[in-house]
Amino acid sequence: MLLAPSLAAGVVATRGQRPSGRNATLVAALAGSTVGDWYMNASGRAASDEARRRALTRRGAGAFAVQQAGLVRLLLADGARPRGVPSAVVGGTLVGLAVVDTLAHGGEADPVLSGYGVLLGSMTTLATSDGMSPRGRRAVALGGGLFLLSDATIVLGEHLAKSSRHEVVVSGIVMATYAAALALLVHGLRDEPVRDDTSHPTNSPKGSPA
Incomplete structure (x- = not known):
């Protein structure tokens, strides 16, 4: 709860x-993170009440949508654009997670979680694509990848964790990857990127080809 603040x-x-x-x-974006963290923590405490847990998760996803929208805005403003490989990997991962979550909840897709998934996918695709650009902001790329891993662990953990020990392991992975992802993204996006000026050659020294 103290990370985003x-x-x-x-x-x-x-x-x-x-x-x-x-x-x-x-x-x-960080205000959205804070509110989302509060709802996600509350949903964890309501694990025995499936309806309440699901409602709190949806509210958390709505708050995290604000977070993702802010990160997407910064990435686009900095010139990040989707590339083929990251787009395919992120898209395939999100489709798989959506299928798992939908089948586990009666075959009906949740519009709130689906909307959040679109924003998460957009942010992760832009962040990982940005790591492949000439300026190569590796912290941003790693943060985007870890964010997707964190949320994927939440979805899969709900269905794979069969004991309290498993739940503790899943929670540890989620918190560690989320904390690292948010810190890397914020530090990587705090300042505008250094622009690549190779397309604007300077004057060549005498005797050398222009």
Whole structure:
């Protein structure tokens, strides 16, 4: 619960280093993270009440949608664009998770979770594609990949964890990957990327080809 507020405090403390719009987007995304974390923690405590747990999970997904929308906005503003391989991997993973979740809940897709999945997929695709760009922001790419892994673990853990020990292991993986993902994404996206200027050659020295 302290992760997102701590990262937001860091953004505010260094707000003079970047445009106000970038600061506002990051703080809004982290506010969504904080609310989403609260609902997800509450859903974990309501594990014995399936209907309440599902309702809290849906509210958490709605809050996390704000988080993902902010991250997508920053990635697009920085020039990140989807590439073939990351798009295929992320898309295939999300389709598989959607099938697992839908079959486990009576064959009906949840519109809230589906909408969140679209935003998550967009963010992860852009983040991992950005890692392949000339500026190669590896922290952003790794953060995007870990975020997808964290959410995939939540979905699969609901159906694969058969004992309290399994649930503890799943929770540990989810928290570790989520914390690393959010920290990497925020630190990687806090400042505008260094632009690739190779397409604008400088004057060549005398005697060398232009």
